Amino acid sequence: MLLAVVEIVVLLVVLALLLSRLGVWSALPGTQRQALAPAVQARWAPAHDEVNGETRVLLRRSRPGPDGVPTVLEDRVFTTFPADDPAWEARFTEAMSNARFRCSYLNAEEEQ
Known part of the structure; x- marks a missing residue:
């Protein structure tokens, strides 16, 4: 049971990193993007x-x-x-x- 939980957590972390690298989570609304831009x-x-x-x-x-x-x-x-x-x-x-x-x-x- 513990091994299954660890595998799910690792899978979620890998999925989050993949989505982050593909830019899926970087599509912020204009005001937030403007606030974060230098x-x-x-x-x-x-x-x-x-x-x-x-x-x-x-x-x-x-x-x-x-x-x-x-x-x-x-x-x-x-x-x-x-x-x-x-x-x-x-x-x-x-x-x-x-x-x-x-x-x-x-x-x-x-x-x-």
């Missing part, structure tokens, strides 16, 4: 858009939301120039390069 730090990244005929190069601070879609926390206008400027491509390339440098600086500053 906090993801927001990051700065360059972005751009066009508003009223002007190209805007932005410094965008965002972080992944609980569903994996980035959540924009802040947009800062880094520079603007006319969208029909004959030197648009050169100005855009230089502005994005400078914005990338500024974003790397801001990210490094926040890590300290």
